[in-house]
């Protein structure tokens with residue numbers, strides 16, 4: 001394998017730079033996926049049938065916690081990539097672990113939120129609005145769950161194999177994914193929660 | 199008992215039992231055959247686990263041909279049913295299932311794999327690369343697509359086929375009006391195949407952007423590669439919409455959500471809109487690569503550079519953007535008001551402009567060319583007028599006020615077949631004939647090939663021109679029969695005869711393959727058509743590494759310049775080549791998807807959970823796997839090269 005040392009480790013082989021470009025294109029597809037979900041949500045937002053409206057069910061506290069946790073995790077993984085570029089294996093691992101813990105915290109609050117919705121009678125079947133809401137949030141949540149497993153696997157690989165072009169590449173791509181989820185969340189926060197509560 | 203009832207076909211007939219028995223026998227024959235000739239190992243090593251883009255391409259091709267025949271039988275059954283008034287060959291439910299599966303099979307499981315075959319086989323060769331960017335993902339794409347196809351076809355014998363049209367509009371597609379599991383198959387099988395398509399879209403874009411031979415700037419790429427690039431960009435933007443749409447449809451049917459229902463806030467028109475937000479770009483995904491193939495063929499056999507290279511590229515870019523802003527033309531009559539209709543009318547008609555540019559470019563390429571009338575060229579020359587006709591009726595349909603007359607009549611059916619058959623199907627057959635010698639080392643018979651093209655065209659005209667007339671006279675589409683008094687009988691009979699003639703042409707195509715396998719010369723060299731681009735610069739059969747030395751390119755037709763103008767293509771010397779290893783996990787993972795899909799269709803939740811875990815385990819396994827591929831040594835390459843050169847003489 002040809003290694004080009006003038007580039008950061010995650011770009012250093014041809015295969016690596018292919019993977020990063022490929023992942024950017026994948027994120028393009030993901031943007032379309034969430035854009036479609038948002039389009040559906042905005043279309044169905046006011047079609048609440050006999051069910052509750054957004055203003056009636058949204059609660060600011062858990063949402064603020066979720067936002068805080070996810071935004072912080074996105075910052076921390078940035079630190080992790082920085083540490084990786086400096087070649088500091090231990091710091092990379094620490095930052096990655098914190099990221100995953102924050103992600104798990106986010107997920108905890110989200111699960112609480114879902115249970116709460118179901119409790120007060122806003123289930124998947126209640127109305128077009130609740131279906132669109134829970135599907136959009138759920139898709140984001142599923143991405144986070146998948147990300148947690150993926151991140152954990154990468155963490156184990158860094159521990160076992162060190163910072164090689166391969167693990168560096170995986171970590172970098174994972175960080176792109178994680179930032180992306182964060183950005184999607186900012187849209188969810190602004191256009192679903194804030195807009196809904198106003 | 200309840201549980202088992204859902205597996206039965208809802209309204210069995212002699213035809214369905216016959217099909218079950220013949221499918222069963224065919225499967226048995228295949229399994230026995232493979233076992234008898236001890237080919238399981240070969241199949242596993244050389245095909246199922248392969249990551250070679252050429253072999254994956256050929257598997258796409260085989261699937262496409264198989265589905266062409268499945269969809270063709272559906273077509274003949276429909277035409278026979280309609281050939282006489284009050285015919286009782288198919289009852290209305292059965293007719294619904296047949297036109298639904300015909301549409302899906304032809305578009306998603308015939309045309310899509312056919313173009314993906316060309317993407318796979320040609321892109322790396324045309325850009326002078328050794329494989330696609332992600333060979334293993336490529337295998338995964340194929341197997342996901344294949345399993346989706348398999349699942350969809352299973353519906354016919356287990357549980358019943360979808361019957362709400364290939365567009366599957368709600369509320370018709372909900373549990374109340376489509377009570378069998380057929381529409382579940384639709385939602386889930388297409389989802390699985392669609393994910394495969396999305397992954398291969400990402401793969402091909404990366405390949406084209408990053409793996410071109412030195413010297414090949416974007417504006418020096420062969421036209422087919424350009425068309426493939428743009429089509430795959432459309433794939434990446436359009437298919438996620440389908441993913442979301444099908445997921446919501448699945449939830450409505452299986453979990454009782456209210457996305458597309460008519461109460462609790464649900465909105466049935468949301469389905470129609472999103473379906474066509476994907477669906478219209480989808481038809482351009484099909485036609486653009488067809489345009490690319492015609493460009494290659496026309497410039498090869500006019501013995502000229504393609505006229506207007508830049509405008510060809512620009513027109514495709516414009517088409518790809520416009521394809522996303524015309525979707526409403528599929529339901530002008532469904533109540534969006536005059537302003538919306540007018541806007542979409544205009545955007546739709548505007549697409550005719552870049553398409554017209556392309557038509558003129560092909561004509562100017564032919565102009566003053568030294569035209570050689572080979573079979574691929576014959577198809578291309580037939581394509582130009584026939585496709586133009588379809589385009590003109592398309593513009594007629596685009597006029598929203600007039601569309602109230604044509605919508606959902608046979609006029610529409612005639613229109614889209616008029617663009618799809620001379621546009622896509624001809625391109626597929628022309629391309630297949632053109633690239634056949636590259637793949638298999640012998641040519642298809644030219645005489646039979648030309649007969650096929652003419653017979654197909656006569657059949658096509660007889661079959662679809664009458665539909666324009668009956669459509670204007672008010673014959674509705676998707677109706678299983680009509681009365682004598684309607685006066686459609688004569689023209690529908692003509693149409694049936696035409697369909698029969700088309701069927702003969704497809705049989706002839708198969709016969710041609712058989713005939714050529716037996717009698718065609720194997721001594722044809724690697725460039726039998728005197729062609730122009732890189733795929734012809736390597737040996738036939740193509741070695742697994744494609745090019746021993748990566749070519750260097752200076753124009754859009756590097757190989758032609760090598761032959762005629764002394765351009766030196768292979769400057770470097772042979773070095774060891776890095777190749778990916780074969781892998782079984784794409785296939786295994788796709789098998790999990792298949793079982794997962796089946797269990798979803800019938801709501802067998804334990805199996806759904808187990809297979810989901812299986813899929814995740816496959817992904818985890820892949821994450822931890824260490825596989826750095828292997829090297830082909832210089833000595834090995836030199837031996838292969840010497841052997842291939844010897845074979846070529």
Ligand code: HEM
Pocket residue numbers: 270273274276277297298300301302304305308309363364365611615618619622623661674675676677697700701
């Ligand atoms: C032998 C050639 C063919 C014949 C005779 C034929 C005939 C028909 C007929 C009779 C219908 C149904 C009309 C109705 O709605 O009642 C139909 C629908 C359709 N066909 Fe074909 N067809 C042929 C080839 C193809 C090919 C090659 C494709 C695609 C690549 C295709 C795509 C479709 C689609 C998408 C529909 C619409 C299905 C729907 O509305 O649900 N057909 N065809």
Ligand SMILES: [Cu+2]
Pocket residue numbers: 477478524525527528
């Ligand atoms: Cu359209």
